[in-house]
Amino acid sequence: MVNDFVSEQIRNHGLYGDMQVLVAATKKVKAEGRELGMMLDCGANIGLYTMLAHSLGYPKIVSVEASDINFARLQENVMLN
Amino acid sequence: MFKVAVSDRSECVEMAAGWHKIGGDGINLGGNAVATAGTKESADELEPVYATTLDELVPHGGPQINFAKLDVEGSECKALRGGRRLFADRRVEVLYMEVYPKALENLGCSVTQLGEILRALCMDIDAAGWKPDFFEGTYDLTMRPMGTGCVVPEVLP
Numbered sequence: 001m002v003n004d005f006v007s008e009q010i011r012n013h014g015l016y017g018d019m020q021v022l023v024a025a026t027k028k029v030k031a032e033g034r035e036l037g038m039m040l041d042c043g044a045n046i047g048l049y050t051m052l053a054h055s056l057g058y059p060k061i062v063s064v065e066a067s068d069i070n071f072a073r074l075q076e077n078v079m080l081n
Numbered sequence: 082m083f084k085v086a087v088s089d090r091s092e093c094v095e096m097a098a099g100w101h102k103i104g105g106d107g108i109n110l111g112g113n114a115v116a117t118a119g120t121k122e123s124a125d126e127l128e129p130v131y132a133t134t135l136d137e138l139v140p141h142g143g144p145q146i147n148f149a150k151l152d153v154e155g156s157e158c159k160a161l162r163g164g165r166r167l168f169a170d171r172r173v174e175v176l177y178m179e180v181y182p183k184a185l186e187n188l189g190c191s192v193t194q195l196g197e198i199l200r201a202l203c204m205d206i207d208a209a210g211w212k213p214d215f216f217e218g219t220y221d222l223t224m225r226p227m228g229t230g231c232v233v234p235e236v237l238p
Contacts (some may be wrong), residue, residue: 018177018212018221025148025175037144040173042087042135042160043152053148062139066086066096066130074082 019052026056038062046073051081086115086132087153089162096128115156115188134163141166149173155184161198162237168202169233171226176204180211181219197238199224203231 022039029036037060039053044063053061063078065071086094094115115132139146146167153160157178167173182192199206209224 018214018223021175021177021221021223022148022150025177029147029174036147038139038146040135040139040146040149042150043154043179044082045152049150058147060144063082064085064087064138065082066084066132068084068128071082071084078082 019049022049022052023056026053026058035059040064044074045070047077050074051077054078054081083138084130085138086130087135087138087156087160087163088115088132089134089159091131091133091137094130094132096130097126115154135160136164136166139164139167139172141170143172146173148175148177150177152179155181155186155188155190157185158190158195158198159188161195161202165202165233165237168204168226171203171229173204174225176222176224178222178224179214179219180222181216183218194238201234201237203227203233 026036036056036058039050039058039061041047041050041053041061041063044050044065047063047065050061050063063074065074086096088094096115151157151160157180161168180192180195185191185195196206203226204224205227206222206224209222211220211222213219214221
């Protein structure tokens with residue numbers, strides 16, 4: 001299945017890629033007293049960064065995913081969250 | 082949410098699902114790249130997909146993009162070329178990319194060309210650390226825009 005490796009990484013490490021970078025960038029915006037604007041997730045896969053951005057309070061998120069199976073999971077995950 | 086691929090123009094492409102798996106039945110990395118002669122052979126399946134540009138996807142004149150992630154399995158050069166206006170307008174505050182040089186090369190680009198495009202887009206690639214990703218040969222890069230004196234040219238390299 002397309003997402004086996006991604007899923008295994010999450011099970012083993014709790015994170016995929018370097019998601020702390022998103023957290024740090026977001027904290028910086030907030031520390032500067034600015035409102036969050038938009039997060040762009042290009043190659044969203046099943047939506048991990050998209051969902052993290054949502055939980056961090058981004059008012060606008062643009063998620064782009066080309067694969068059928070990943071896009072279906074992305075939609076499911078966004079609906080559930 | 083958009084079910085599209087990103088490129089430097091609107092076009093129809095084929096996606097090669099799971100093309101850079103390790104071994105015959107090895108780990109599938111979740112990679113879905115635009116298909117080339119090389120990746121078609123090792124792909125689990127091919128899927129026709131509509132591709133468009135970042136400048137078409139992101140509304141002009143909208144809010145600042147506090148964080149942009151680009152993880153497009155080798156299509157980075159084309160994707161960035163299709164986002165010229167976005168970068169010229171200095172909308173992107175932080176760009177986070179996953180770069181797999183082999184995937185870039187499969188799609189006719191190179192790390193050197195990627196650097197040239199990012200510099201032209203006024204993104205400070207030279208200050209970004211190449212942090213090895215958990216997948217060998219893949220790097221995570223985080224960068225911010227150069228100073229306001231930098232101007233994005235009309236034609237990108």
